[in-house]
Amino acid sequence: MSTPQPALDVHGLVKTFGSFRALDGLDLTVVPGEVHGFLGPNGAGKSTTIRVVLGLLRAGAGQVTLLGGDPWRDAAALHRRLAYVPGDVALWPHLTGGETIDLLARLHGGVDEQRRAELVERFELDPTKRGRSYSKGNRQKVALVAALAADVELLVLDEPTSGLDPLMEATFTECVRERREQGCAVLLSSHILAEVEHLADRVSIIRNGRTVESGTLDDLRHLTRTSVQAELAGDPPALAGVPGIHDLEVDGHRVVCEVDTPALDGLLRALTSVGVTSLVCQPPTLEELFLRHYGDAVPATPSPPGATS
Amino acid sequence: MSAVGTLVRAHLRRDRWALPAWWVAGTLLYCTQAVSIDGLYATQAELDQAAAAMEGNAAFVAMAGPARALDTVGGQVAWQSTAYGVVLAGLMSTMLVVRHTRGEEESGRDELVRAAAVPRRAPLVAAMVVATLANVVLGVLVAASLASYGLALADSAALGVGLALAGLLLATVALLAAQVFSTGRAVWGATGAVIGAAFALRAVGDVAENGLSWLSPIGWYQAMHAFSGLRWWPAALLVLAAVPVAAGAVAAFERRDIGSGLRAASPGPARGGRSLSGPLGLTWRLQRPAVVGWTLGLLLTGLAYGTIGDSARELIGESSQALFGGGDDLVAGYYGTTAVMLALIAGGFTVSSALRAKGEEESGRGELLLAQPLARGRWLGAHVAATVAGSVAVVVAAWLGVFVGYAVVTGEAGDAAHYAAPTLVQVVPLLVLAGVAALGHALGGRASALGWAVLAWSVVVLLFGEAWRVPGWAQGLSPYDHLPLAPAEAYAWGPVVGLLVVAALAWAASYVVLCRRDLG
Numbered sequence: 001m002s003t004p005q006p007a008l009d010v011h012g013l014v015k016t017f018g019s020f021r022a023l024d025g026l027d028l029t030v031v032p033g034e035v036h037g038f039l040g041p042n043g044a045g046k047s048t049t050i051r052v053v054l055g056l057l058r059a060g061a062g063q064v065t066l067l068g069g070d071p072w073r074d075a076a077a078l079h080r081r082l083a084y085v086p087g088d089v090a091l092w093p094h095l096t097g098g099e100t101i102d103l104l105a106r107l108h109g110g111v112d113e114q115r116r117a118e119l120v121e122r123f124e125l126d127p128t129k130r131g132r133s134y135s136k137g138n139r140q141k142v143a144l145v146a147a148l149a150a151d152v153e154l155l156v157l158d159e160p161t162s163g164l165d166p167l168m169e170a171t172f173t174e175c176v177r178e179r180r181e182q183g184c185a186v187l188l189s190s191h192i193l194a195e196v197e198h199l200a201d202r203v204s205i206i207r208n209g210r211t212v213e214s215g216t217l218d219d220l221r222h223l224t225r226t227s228v229q230a231e232l233a234g235d236p237p238a239l240a241g242v243p244g245i246h247d248l249e250v251d252g253h254r255v256v257c258e259v260d261t262p263a264l265d266g267l268l269r270a271l272t273s274v275g276v277t278s279l280v281c282q283p284p285t286l287e288e289l290f291l292r293h294y295g296d297a298v299p300a301t302p303s304p305p306g307a308t309s
Numbered sequence: 310m311s312a313v314g315t316l317v318r319a320h321l322r323r324d325r326w327a328l329p330a331w332w333v334a335g336t337l338l339y340c341t342q343a344v345s346i347d348g349l350y351a352t353q354a355e356l357d358q359a360a361a362a363m364e365g366n367a368a369f370v371a372m373a374g375p376a377r378a379l380d381t382v383g384g385q386v387a388w389q390s391t392a393y394g395v396v397l398a399g400l401m402s403t404m405l406v407v408r409h410t411r412g413e414e415e416s417g418r419d420e421l422v423r424a425a426a427v428p429r430r431a432p433l434v435a436a437m438v439v440a441t442l443a444n445v446v447l448g449v450l451v452a453a454s455l456a457s458y459g460l461a462l463a464d465s466a467a468l469g470v471g472l473a474l475a476g477l478l479l480a481t482v483a484l485l486a487a488q489v490f491s492t493g494r495a496v497w498g499a500t501g502a503v504i505g506a507a508f509a510l511r512a513v514g515d516v517a518e519n520g521l522s523w524l525s526p527i528g529w530y531q532a533m534h535a536f537s538g539l540r541w542w543p544a545a546l547l548v549l550a551a552v553p554v555a556a557g558a559v560a561a562f563e564r565r566d567i568g569s570g571l572r573a574a575s576p577g578p579a580r581g582g583r584s585l586s587g588p589l590g591l592t593w594r595l596q597r598p599a600v601v602g603w604t605l606g607l608l609l610t611g612l613a614y615g616t617i618g619d620s621a622r623e624l625i626g627e628s629s630q631a632l633f634g635g636g637d638d639l640v641a642g643y644y645g646t647t648a649v650m651l652a653l654i655a656g657g658f659t660v661s662s663a664l665r666a667k668g669e670e671e672s673g674r675g676e677l678l679l680a681q682p683l684a685r686g687r688w689l690g691a692h693v694a695a696t697v698a699g700s701v702a703v704v705v706a707a708w709l710g711v712f713v714g715y716a717v718v719t720g721e722a723g724d725a726a727h728y729a730a731p732t733l734v735q736v737v738p739l740l741v742l743a744g745v746a747a748l749g750h751a752l753g754g755r756a757s758a759l760g761w762a763v764l765a766w767s768v769v770v771l772l773f774g775e776a777w778r779v780p781g782w783a784q785g786l787s788p789y790d791h792l793p794l795a796p797a798e799a800y801a802w803g804p805v806v807g808l809l810v811v812a813a814l815a816w817a818a819s820y821v822v823l824c825r826r827d828l829g
Contacts, residue, residue, distance in 0.1 A: 027556065049675070051828075051829065054633040054679075054680045055829070056676060056679060056680070056828040056829060057827045057828065057829075058825075058826075058827055075679070075684065075685075076421055076682050076684035076687075077682065078681055079681055079682040079683070080682035084677075084680035086396060086676055086677055086680075088673060088678075089673075089674045089677065090673035091674070091677075092591075092595065092674060093492065094594075094595075095372075095577075095581075095585075095594070096576070096577035096579065097575065098577075098578060098579040098580050098581065099578060099580070099581040099582070099585055100581075100585075101581075102580055102581030102585065103403045103581050103585050103586070103591060104588065104677075104681055106581070106585075106586040107587065107588075107678075107681040107682060107683055107684070108681060108682060126576075127580075128576035128577055128578065128579045129574075129577075130574055130576075130577055132491070132574065133569075133574045143677065156680075221432060227520065
């Protein structure tokens with residue numbers, strides 16, 4: 001498989017705020033035609049990375065290549081080829097949503113009338129309301145419509161669904177898939193693994209300003225184990241040593257373990273053969289993953305301004 | 310009402326640095342006058358001579374108040390401090406009311422507070438309690454400082470009581486504005502307009518002696534005649550006016566939704582107009598209400614000063630000619646000072662306009678905008694353009710006001726043009742002010758207050774520079790201090806060019822700094 005030139009290539013990125021090291025050697029590559037999940041717990045440095053990529057913050061060290069250029073030096077020229085949705089969308093209080101969308105579109109070189117109308121319709125946005133009277137989700141929709149209506153090579157989306165209801169989230173997923181079909185690269189940051197799981201082709205997981213995992217979802221399958229807690233009717237079957245079952249704890253009739261997705265079926269069959277009185281299955285949260293895979297608790301570092309997530 | 314108590318305590322904690330600063334400034338405003346009068350005039354004869362000169366000077370009367378008992382220390386204190394004391398108390402009250410009512414609503418914190426077990430009116434009451442406390446303490450400090458300096462107790466107390474009541478009246482005005490308007494900025498604008506109108510009405514009324522001063526809270530305060538035949542009843546006017554305003558504020562509060570003004574938010578256009586297509590169109594759209602409001606305000610203020618016409622001449626005695634302005638024509642001196650006064654007021658627009666970019670950056674809207682294909686330089690340039698255009702508009706409006714006012718009253722258009730013209734030149738210090746404010750924003754942190762600091766210092770220099778014997782270099786920090794007092798003095802282009810160079814350098818520096826630093 002020939003690798004196309006990446007839309008975004010970050011190597012060893014370092015960013016400090018005073019004595020606080022927000023980014024500490026971060027690597028990230030996004031290629032055209034892929035949705036790249038950018039995962040990390042709150043305060044990991046996702047938004048800081050995005051702000052450096054957008055040329056709003058100056059990199060301390062490392063290389064950032066954005067669409068073949070330098071995001072700090074050529075910010076304005078490169079921004080013509082990308083669109084951005086901030087994590088916390090702030091709008092002009094007296095401008096209506098429609099006016100804001102048009103302003104952003106015109107800064108991008110013009111309004112694609114058909115796409116604009118279609119997106120306003122699909123996101124069920126009332127464009128006549130003023131910025132101050134929109135809810136968080138509606139503010140997000142304004143920024144999403146503006147970003148998705150732009151004809152760009154890269155979409156940078158910082159926790160874009162945090163205020164959307166499930167219906168709108170589905171619309172959002174559809175729209176992002178369409179843009180991917182058209183060859184657009186998408187950087188999608190989130191702190192919820194499940195959110196990017198069904199959308200992302202590849203995932204980078206960062207923690208404390210450093211990339212700890214990167215690859216396709218198949219590569220990272222070990223991170224998507226399901227945790228199972230079961231109360232059984234009788235003595236538990238012999239599960240120790242069975243491939244795909246990890247961190248097994250047996251306590252009387254109670255079984256707690258982690259299971260790889262392919263081994264889930266076998267585990268459930270074994271459990272139900274004994275008889276199940278209660279069963280809880282849940283995908284591990286990112287925080288749990290970090291605890292299990294990287295050994296220590298996520299420290300509560302105070303975030304400086306500009307490093308909110 | 311324990312909720313009110315909790316809120317008041319939280320507010321006071323938040324204001325623990327700002328309040329003492331206002332109190333110190335207000336107390337100094339009064340008591341330094343007493344000290345400086347004693348310092349400036351060694352003998353009663355000298356004070357008598359100066360008093361005779363000041364009494365007849367229309368510009369001084371317009372700037373301070375009706376001249377009464379100027380040959381006494383107390384009379385001088387009352388004359389020189391009261392008008393600015395009310396302005397200061399009014400600004401303090403506005404800050405407190407905006408910060409604790411509309412500002413909290415805008416930020417969404419008010420909603421958080423109201424979600425707790427808090428009675429509906431508690432946030433309103435708490436803000437007024439804090440404003441009352443602040444004004445009472447200010448009044449007590451002023452009265453105590455003057456009395457302890459050795460001035461008559463009853464008159465000192467009257468200055469304190471009147472100041473506190475005037476400050477409180479303006480707090481109710483701010484409270485009413487905070488119910489009517491949906492943004493803190495608009496509340497500042499409305500209350501500022503009321504304070505400005507109060508000042509202008511009494512300026513015109515005091516010079517023309519036509520009773521207009523009785524329409525102004527400052528006029529009521531000064532009508533108490535502290536240190537010149539004290540009478541208490543005008544203080545009742547301050548109370549009587551505050552009651553309906555406060556009642557109006559409560560009524561308006563009951564009629565509106567939390568988070569909005571008296572008028573419900575109306576839907577707007579679904580599409581952006583043709584003008585809203587770039588940074589210039591956007592900044593104009595953002596700054597338009599402020600430009601229109603300030604332009605109207607300065608037009609009216611200019612009119613007020615202009616309608617004094619040449620009556621300044623009749624008020625001026627022969628003896629005082631050497632004292633004022635260095636010019637031979639005292640009407641010219643009056644209009645020269647008027648031009649600087651108007652430009653100082655306009656400075657309020659210029660600094661707040663230059664700092665709009667800062668507000669955009671801090672709100673996160675700057676981030677949304679600069680993630681578009683828009684270079685920082687162009688973004689900053691659009692803000693500078695709006696500030697320059699707005700400052701020019703405001704100054705031209707002030708000029709027009711003076712010109713029309715003078716021409717209508719005297720019927721002499723030629724003289725009107727002559728006396729109004731220096732107002733136009735005053736746009737130059739405004740440009741310096743704008744550049745300094747922009748540089749402060751670019752540098753960020755504490756430096757972002759630079760624009761306001763320079764404007765405040767300029768006011769101090771104009772009002773007290775001579776009285777406090779501020780050294781020349783320090784007076785020179787005021788951009789207003791470099792132009793000759795035209796038309797009393799000859800116009801000079803050297804300082805104009807010099808100031809323009811300073812403004813350009815400040816802008817260039819702000820551009821360089823802003824393009825090199827992290828955003829947000």
